[in-house]
Amino acid sequence: MRQRHTVRLLAAAAALTTTAALAACGGSDSGGSSTAAPGADALSHAKGVTTVEFWHSMKGPNAVALNSIASRFNAAHKGKIVVKPVYVGEYDDAIAKYKTSVQQKHTPELIQVYDIGSRFMIDSKQTVPVYKFADKDKWDTSQLEPNIANYYTFNGKLDSMPFNSSMPLLYINKKLFAKAGLDPNKPPTNLAEIMADAKKLTDRKHNVVGFNAAIYGWFLEQLLATNGDQYCDRNNGRSGLATKVDFASPDGVKVAQWWTDMVKKGYASNTGRTTDAAQQAFKSGTVGMSLESTGEMRDYINASKGRFDVVAAPFPRLSGTGSPNGGTIIGGASLWIDGIGHTDAQKRASWEFVKYAASPEVQASWHTGTGYFPVNSKALDQPSDKAWVKQYPQFTVAVNQLHSTKPSVATAGCALGVMPQARQSAEEALEKTITGGDPNAAQANLKAQADALRKPIADYTRAVQK
Amino acid sequence: MTTGGTVPRAPARHTGEHLMAYLFLVPSALVFGAFVVWPLGDSVYLSMHGSDLFGGASVFVGLQNYTDMFTSGEFGHVLLNTLLFVLLTVLPGVLGALVVVLLLESQIRGARVLRTAFALPFAFSVATASVIFSVIYNYQIGLANGILGFLGVDKVGWTTDPHMAMVSLALTTVWMNLGYNVLVLSAGVGAIPGEVMEAARLDGATGVALARRIILPLVSPQIFFLVVVTTIQSLQSFGQIHILTRGGPDGATTTLVYSIYKKAFAFGSSDFGAASAQAMVLLLIVLACTGIQFGVLQRRVHY
Numbered sequence: 160m161r162q163r164h165t166v167r168l169l170a171a172a173a174a175l176t177t178t179a180a181l182a183a184c185g186g187s188d189s190g191g192s193s194t195a196a197p198g199a200d201a202l203s204h205a206k207g208v209t210t211v212e213f214w215h216s217m218k219g220p221n222a223v224a225l226n227s228i229a230s231r232f233n234a235a236h237k238g239k240i241v242v243k244p245v246y247v248g249e250y251d252d253a254i255a256k257y258k259t260s261v262q263q264k265h266t267p268e269l270i271q272v273y274d275i276g277s278r279f280m281i282d283s284k285q286t287v288p289v290y291k292f293a294d295k296d297k298w299d300t301s302q303l304e305p306n307i308a309n310y311y312t313f314n315g316k317l318d319s320m321p322f323n324s325s326m327p328l329l330y331i332n333k334k335l336f337a338k339a340g341l342d343p344n345k346p347p348t349n350l351a352e353i354m355a356d357a358k359k360l361t362d363r364k365h366n367v368v369g370f371n372a373a374i375y376g377w378f379l380e381q382l383l384a385t386n387g388d389q390y391c392d393r394n395n396g397r398s399g400l401a402t403k404v405d406f407a408s409p410d411g412v413k414v415a416q417w418w419t420d421m422v423k424k425g426y427a428s429n430t431g432r433t434t435d436a437a438q439q440a441f442k443s444g445t446v447g448m449s450l451e452s453t454g455e456m457r458d459y460i461n462a463s464k465g466r467f468d469v470v471a472a473p474f475p476r477l478s479g480t481g482s483p484n485g486g487t488i489i490g491g492a493s494l495w496i497d498g499i500g501h502t503d504a505q506k507r508a509s510w511e512f513v514k515y516a517a518s519p520e521v522q523a524s525w526h527t528g529t530g531y532f533p534v535n536s537k538a539l540d541q542p543s544d545k546a547w548v549k550q551y552p553q554f555t556v557a558v559n560q561l562h563s564t565k566p567s568v569a570t571a572g573c574a575l576g577v578m579p580q581a582r583q584s585a586e587e588a589l590e591k592t593i594t595g596g597d598p599n600a601a602q603a604n605l606k607a608q609a610d611a612l613r614k615p616i617a618d619y620t621r622a623v624q625k
Numbered sequence: 626m627t628t629g630g631t632v633p634r635a636p637a638r639h640t641g642e643h644l645m646a647y648l649f650l651v652p653s654a655l656v657f658g659a660f661v662v663w664p665l666g667d668s669v670y671l672s673m674h675g676s677d678l679f680g681g682a683s684v685f686v687g688l689q690n691y692t693d694m695f696t697s698g699e700f701g702h703v704l705l706n707t708l709l710f711v712l713l714t715v716l717p718g719v720l721g722a723l724v725v726v727l728l729l730e731s732q733i734r735g736a737r738v739l740r741t742a743f744a745l746p747f748a749f750s751v752a753t754a755s756v757i758f759s760v761i762y763n764y765q766i767g768l769a770n771g772i773l774g775f776l777g778v779d780k781v782g783w784t785t786d787p788h789m790a791m792v793s794l795a796l797t798t799v800w801m802n803l804g805y806n807v808l809v810l811s812a813g814v815g816a817i818p819g820e821v822m823e824a825a826r827l828d829g830a831t832g833v834a835l836a837r838r839i840i841l842p843l844v845s846p847q848i849f850f851l852v853v854v855t856t857i858q859s860l861q862s863f864g865q866i867h868i869l870t871r872g873g874p875d876g877a878t879t880t881l882v883y884s885i886y887k888k889a890f891a892f893g894s895s896d897f898g899a900a901s902a903q904a905m906v907l908l909l910i911v912l913a914c915t916g917i918q919f920g921v922l923q924r925r926v927h928y
Binding site: 251252254255258259261262275276279282283366368371428429430431432433435436439440443445446576577578579580582583587590591594595615618619622623625 | 870
């Protein structure tokens with residue numbers, strides 16, 4: 160009697176597990192597996208409400224601004240489309256989660272991916288490139304800032320929609336500049352000038368250093384680009400999958416040596432690799448100059464209010480006046496529309512939102528709400544945007560820097576599948592040199608990291624070409 | 626254990642009882658299987674495969690991930706860091722708590738308030754404590770360097786100097802563990818029967834002698850428990866490393882767990898094969914530590 164009972168129970172348990180397993184494996188593939196762009200009819204034929212799950216990495220005021228864009232969009236498409244923004248952690252975490260979702264065949268409809276994740280997103284072959292939608296709708300991609308579009312353009316075609324863009328700038332503490340007898344209207348323009356000014360700014364007795372920035376790989380990438388250097392081979396990975404990184408070049412070595420000298424001589428302090436620590440230091444008013452993103456401008460200005468003025472200056476060149484083909488690379492993130500495993504109505508709904516997010520009005524409100532650069536060039540003409548730039552005149556420097564940059568291979572930035580790891584490796588080499596205090600070790604340290612990257616790059620290439 | 630074995634019983638009844646016992650074990654076995662056995666098996670499987678673009682298992686590579694791991698100098702460094710971190714956190718953490726508890730025992734005024742104060746770090750989450758310490762450790766504007774500057778001493782790169790970072794990290798961890806350790810040890814001391822202490826005092830034992838001969842042996846179960854628990858905790862520490870140093874500078878604070886994280890998830894990496902191979906090593910180390918501690922230390926514990 161009892162035995163019978165057990166058998167039946169076990170059978171029930173087995174049945175339950177099987178169902179659960181089946182449920183986990185099945186589903187989700189109701190849509191086409193194509194990555195073609197459906198037309199507007201896909202939505203008009205759709206029954207009920209189409210939901211777009213939108214994974215993003217915005218937090219704080221940026222998340223508020225993003226949620227407000229989504230709710231305005233939802234209100235305008237009531238009964239048809241609902242965009243649901245979901246915070247999935249920082250950019251790195253978002254990519255890690257996305258990879259898992261691909262394995263489970265359960266990707267979100269739309270995802271925000273950082274600049275250096277672009278190559279991976281293309282190679283993942285999961286998305287519908289936005290140029291396909293743009294072609295279908297005759298949506299004019301030239302309304303995007305050319306330098307920003309340049310980053311997300313591969314083989315002449317726009318793969319994702321830039322959304323939040325930023326650029327690096329040189330930030331100056333005006334009070335300390337004046338105290339050191341320097342003219343804040345004549346900021347240093349290259350690394351050598353920064354060192355000369357930092358020397359004058361440094362005042363050990365009052366815990367003042369001339370320069371402090373996070374040991375952030377992004378700055379090395381930028382400095383190399385100002386000299387027209389490519390960061391990885393095959394035209395910065397844009398004419399084929401790159402096979403190696405070039406940051407151990409003489410220019411890369413120059414940057415590492417300069418930074419090491421600055422710290423060794425006491426003109427700069429080293430607050431490590433986290434940007435938070437460097438930001439706190441600058442906001443404390445004890446740092447003369449710093450490198451940071453345009454996205455940090457508002458925070459700097461507001462935090463220093465009443466204590467010192469913040470001057471924004473163009474990002475320094477690596478040496479001299481830089482290369483004519485050089486300049487800064489845009490950073491930030493773009494929006495990718497997932498195709499595999501999604502219905503035509505979902506893809507179309509995602510595109511409707513993407514179009515909306517890139518429109519001049521939305522970009523103006525996004526820009527003024529966050530400090531990110533507007534990706535739509537018409538956004539700067541919006542009255543709300545003009546008022547904002549008036550309030551933060553420092554932003555004009557960023558606008559000029561963007562507009563004066565010539566779109567080139569160097570300023571497009573390196574598209575490498577393992578770019579996040581490459582950035583990390585460069586940081587480690589820089590940090591090792593700086594904390595070691597020996598400028599002569601720069602070459603060996605950078606080369607060791609660049610060489611160590613060959614395996615992950617080769618593994619990546621093999622995985623893509625398989 | 627079945628003590629009923631001495632009384633002979635009908636074999637049929639026996640089987641029925643066994644079946645019943647298995648039935649009751651099913652729920653916990655299912656949970657254990659789903660959350661321990663299956664992931665463990667999966668780790669072994671992943672550790673013998675390459676990883677595709679999304680971190681899924683690709684081709685079978687046999688022991689390649691293991692040979693790669695042991696032949697790279699990097700991994701030896703990681704193991705050394707892990708050992709150093711455990712030593713720097715477990716011993717000071719337990720000994721420090723012991724000193725605090727013994728001092729508090731010496732009937733000073735306000736001992737209650739102090740005991741609560743010392744237990745307070747227990748209430749901090751790893752993230753909160755790490756963020757607080759990151760502010761203290763900031764090279765340019767941190768509290769620690771502020772105090773040093775006031776004393777006329779040169780600044781210290783608490784988290785940015787490769788020789789210092791591990792110490793700073795351990796200091797934070799010890800502080801975080803102190804609350805819990807103090808709680809456990811003072812409970813142990815509080816449980817010592819009053820007559821034992823009184824008898825010892827009557828015999829003339831005071832201060833150090835009392836602590837060494839009476840208190841220490843009687844709280845040895847608690848000490849043993851803390852050593853085991855904090856060792857395993859240290860081996861698995863992640864939050865403070867991630868927030869304070871990110872494994873740097875120059876890999877000086879990359880412990881085994883952080884190295885696994887770096888391989889599997891960080892910076893767009895998804896080398897689950899290599900990460901799983903390291904995870905197997907972590908498993909073996911934790912098992913070995915627990916085994917050694919139970920085998921060797923337990924014999925010296927006075928229950």
